[in-house]
Amino acid sequence: MFDTLARAFRIPDLRKKILFTLFIFAVYRLGAHIPVPGVDRVALSNLFKGQGALGFLDLFTGGALSRFSIFSMGIIPFINASIMMELLTAVFPSLAELKKEEDGRKKLTRYARNLSVLLAAIEAFGLTIFMHNYKVIPSLTPLYVISSVITLTAGSTFIMWLGEQISQYGIGNGVSLIILTSIVARFPTDLARTFALLSRGEIGILNVIAFFTLLILIIIGVVWEESAERRIPVQYSRRIVGRRVYGGQSTYLPLKLNQAGVIPIIFAITILMVPQSFIPFVKIGWLKSVLNIFSPSSIFYPIIYFLLVLGFTYFYSSIVFDPADLAENFKKYGGFIPGVRPGKPTEEYLSKTLNRLNFFGGVFLGLIALLPTFIERITGVTEFQLGGTSILIMVGVILETIKTLEAQMIMKSYEGFLK
Numbered sequence: 533m534f535d536t537l538a539r540a541f542r543i544p545d546l547r548k549k550i551l552f553t554l555f556i557f558a559v560y561r562l563g564a565h566i567p568v569p570g571v572d573r574v575a576l577s578n579l580f581k582g583q584g585a586l587g588f589l590d591l592f593t594g595g596a597l598s599r600f601s602i603f604s605m606g607i608i609p610f611i612n613a614s615i616m617m618e619l620l621t622a623v624f625p626s627l628a629e630l631k632k633e634e635d636g637r638k639k640l641t642r643y644a645r646n647l648s649v650l651l652a653a654i655e656a657f658g659l660t661i662f663m664h665n666y667k668v669i670p671s672l673t674p675l676y677v678i679s680s681v682i683t684l685t686a687g688s689t690f691i692m693w694l695g696e697q698i699s700q701y702g703i704g705n706g707v708s709l710i711i712l713t714s715i716v717a718r719f720p721t722d723l724a725r726t727f728a729l730l731s732r733g734e735i736g737i738l739n740v741i742a743f744f745t746l747l748i749l750i751i752i753g754v755v756w757e758e759s760a761e762r763r764i765p766v767q768y769s770r771r772i773v774g775r776r777v778y779g780g781q782s783t784y785l786p787l788k789l790n791q792a793g794v795i796p797i798i799f800a801i802t803i804l805m806v807p808q809s810f811i812p813f814v815k816i817g818w819l820k821s822v823l824n825i826f827s828p829s830s831i832f833y834p835i836i837y838f839l840l841v842l843g844f845t846y847f848y849s850s851i852v853f854d855p856a857d858l859a860e861n862f863k864k865y866g867g868f869i870p871g872v873r874p875g876k877p878t879e880e881y882l883s884k885t886l887n888r889l890n891f892f893g894g895v896f897l898g899l900i901a902l903l904p905t906f907i908e909r910i911t912g913v914t915e916f917q918l919g920g921t922s923i924l925i926m927v928g929v930i931l932e933t934i935k936t937l938e939a940q941m942i943m944k945s946y947e948g949f950l951k
Contacts, residue, residue: 553702594714845894
């Protein structure tokens with residue numbers, strides 16, 4: 533990775549793109565420290581002492597939520613809007629047709645932007661009321677609510693714009709890199725707290741060594757999982773059109789072990805967070821006991837979490853990957869899988885292969901989602917807010933960015949050779 537960055541810096545165009553990306557990161561981190569006015573800092577600090585669901589959200593805002601800054605909602609509204617658009621394209625055929633054309637994809641992106649602004653306004657209103665209920669905002673007037681909603685919505689929209697600038701003028705996917713920056717921004721603080729506990733003797737040096745060793749092993753496993761794929765051979769028959777010969781070559785269809793990415797974990801956490809958010813407001817004993825099942829301290833929590841991740845892996849993979857559409861495209865362009873007849877048999881073969889991959893990928897995702905929590909409990913090192921989602925995002929984004937850099941370096945090398 534570092535060798536790739538060093539070689540990229542020697543190319544003027546790539547150096548400009550990398551420096552531009554770093555500049556956007558600096559702007560993003562600066563905005564994360566600009567607070568919304570009229571906030572009680574003591575009440576805000578007390579609210580985030582328990583972490584829980586708020587700690588998970590704060591991780592994806594780079595600590596902006598715990599400061600109640602203008603970037604408190606981070607890029608989360610845009611992520612939610614993008615996921616909703618993916619689900620809507622699976623439900624409405626007219627939207628699915630748009631994905632097949634360049635202009636249609638641009639239109640879907642525009643829909644996602646508009647939806648993210650709407651979601652940001654709704655979430656900003658809810659966040660303002662939530663902060664008032666916990667005395668973080670002592671005085672709540674209609675004018676303050678309007679100004680707070682506008683400020684938070686503008687902050688989230690500005691982050692979305694920053695991500696687009698990175699995608700257009702920088703290196704890699706802007707939204708993914710913004711999320712990566714948010715996660716990495718917590719490292720220095722978490723590391724300082726861990727060594728402070730170590731210096732006071734509250735945790736042992738062997739616990740810290742064991743924690744980081746196990747964490748490195750998990751990261752190695754995630755790198756392997758992100759790179760693993762099932763390559764299905766595909767043969768194209770030779771066609772003669774006029775005087776030209778088309779097809780006749782052999783290739784393969786790469787199916788990743790993890791087709792759904794981190795979306796199943798995000799869906800599972802979202803489902804689990806809903807009952808947890810109602811626990812402080814419920815006074816009925818039996819209902820509170822039922823809701824406590826979804827609390828991280830419950831013995832049923834890991835089981836429910838694992839089953840939700842596995843289930844959502846199948847669900848989301850079925851949305852992003854359509855065996856019937858792929859089999860139809862093979863048939864249209866003269867492609868076939870050796871030993872499998874075109875049409876329905878090809879569709880059934882792809883579905884069977886995908887189900888097997890989803891099982892192993894879902895089990896792996898479920899274990900990755902749970903292992904960091906178990907490691908924290910075993911070693912006693914609890915200052916690092918590193919869940920399975922954050923590890924998967926970090927590894928996936930870094931690998932994808934390195935591939936983008938290497939592809940651009942190869943392209944520049946070819947340009948230099950041609951000149």
